[in-house]
Amino acid sequence: MxxxxxxxxxxxxxxxxxxxxxxxxxxxxxxxxxxxxxxLSWIKKAIVTPQPYDLLITDLSFEEDQTVQQITDGVALIRAVREVQPDLKILVFTAEGRLEVIRPLIEKLGINAYVRKARRDTQELKAAFEAIANGRNYFPLQMKRSERNGHSFNFSTYDITIIRLLAEGKKQKDIPQCLQDNKITPSSLSSLEKRLNQIKDEFSFTTNEQLIAYCKDFKII
Amino acid sequence: MxxxxxxxxxxxxxxxxxxxxxxxxxxxxxxxxxxxxxxLSWIKKAIVTPQPYDLLITDLSFEEDQTVQQITDGVALIRAVREVQPDLKILVFTAEGRLEVIRPLIEKLGINAYVRKARRDTQELKAAFEAIANGRNYFPLQMKRSERNGHSFNFSTYDITIIRLLAEGKKQKDIPQCLQDNKITPSSLSSLEKRLNQIKDEFSFTTNEQLIAYCKDFKII
DNA sequence: CTTTTCTTTACGGGAAACCGTAAGACGAAT
DNA sequence: ATTCGTCTTACGGTTTCCCGTAAAGAAAAG
Structure with a gap:
């Protein structure tokens, strides 16, 4: 225990x-x-005491308020914690259900359990706790659901960059300049158009507006 | 009590x-x-017993699952409840913080308290409870915050209709036909363009894409 | 019944986006 | 070095969008 x-x-x-x-x-x-x-500071303090923490239960999203914070979300917190205390067991308890968000936590940051805030979350929380206590991890199959909801399509960082620029109000014809300024290739208007068309084709979207709406809905951007 | x-x-x-x-x-x-x-069904049942409910505490957003529901959100629930038991005290406990959503609940549906899920929500919950018990309502000034975050601009149902059509992938030039089919005026392309320009001017937006992104961010659509 | 004013619609020129094609650049394999 | 395939860029024609102006229509005022 x-x-x-x-x-x-x-x-x-x-x-x-x-x-x-x-x-x-x-x-x-x-x-x-x-x-x-x-x-993070509590964890750092505790690590040099006879009794460091042995389990961290954390949310992923935190609301900003007047108290300004360096670390503003759970992912960054977990990353920082892994630096100072790599063996700390971590249970993520969050409303976030997207596989694209959770999977990296499991694979890259080695979290030990994930429980989604939902109708039976307290029971799941206990099950996850038991699992970790017994040296196992806890990643419920419920995540499969997210998988089929999810999109087969993978947005590259390049895709996200250009979509984000569009969403910020940049005109298509001005984006090549932005890309060059940030040393991103391909930067030509042609390549941009081609890539956007590929993406829209993939989803059978007709307009950029529809693409933006989709990306916002699924928090791609 | x-x-x-x-x-x-x-x-x-x-x-x-x-x-x-x-x-x-x-x-x-x-x-x-x-x-x-x-x-709703519990409330309906209780109302014909010697001991109907005298306080309802409800969230606004509910996640869909395999259990199909007629009423899928708290607003609809409250509306339905007001039909069957108008005097029931209602406390809304939700993460929703937008004034545009909460204000109608207060003004049109006469809820008695609103507590936002946040850092001190349990304490607020108790305060709200006490207030209602003493015949008062409870609407914390915190909502002012939402107000200044908020935008003075009011989207009309017409605005929302056309923005939604754009977000669904309708081309601008095809929208007049849609509007006519749904007997919505003005329906001409000119009027459409003019209105979109007004909106974009209001926010200093340069493109439709940016407008869509904004509307998604603030759940206008 | 006019006049005024506001709203809606129609039109046209210029800008941007769309789309196909072709040329150029680059790396890998031979 | 040459060839091949892929990725990137350049270009031109067409469509759509953008934006200003003006006409037509409708409602309110005189």
């Missing part, structure tokens, strides 16, 4: 519930912060 | 916390459902 657990969650209502669940599981006094920066 | 409270919330972690908060406040056994349809 775990001795020292840190919960990083900005909704008090959720963190309360997580604390309660941990209590039910025999964790005495889970600690809680609602800002990523504090979480 | 309230005798019978119904919590409508699809995240178990949140509903647990709300239950706990109600317990702290002396409400014995708050009831809980995670689907809007069930909520």
């Amino acid at each position: 775990f001795e020292r657990v840190l919960i990083v969650e900005d909704h008090e209502s959720v963190s309360n519930s997580v604390k309660q669940a941990l209590n039910d599981l025999g964790v005495d006094n889970p600690e809680h912060v609602s800002y990523c920066d504090y979480a | 309230f005798e019978r409270v119904l919590i409508v919330e699809d995240h178990e972690s949140v509903s647990n916390s709300v239950k706990q908060a109600l317990n702290d406040l002396g409400v014995d056994n708050p009831e809980h459902v995670s689907y809007c349809d069930y909520a």
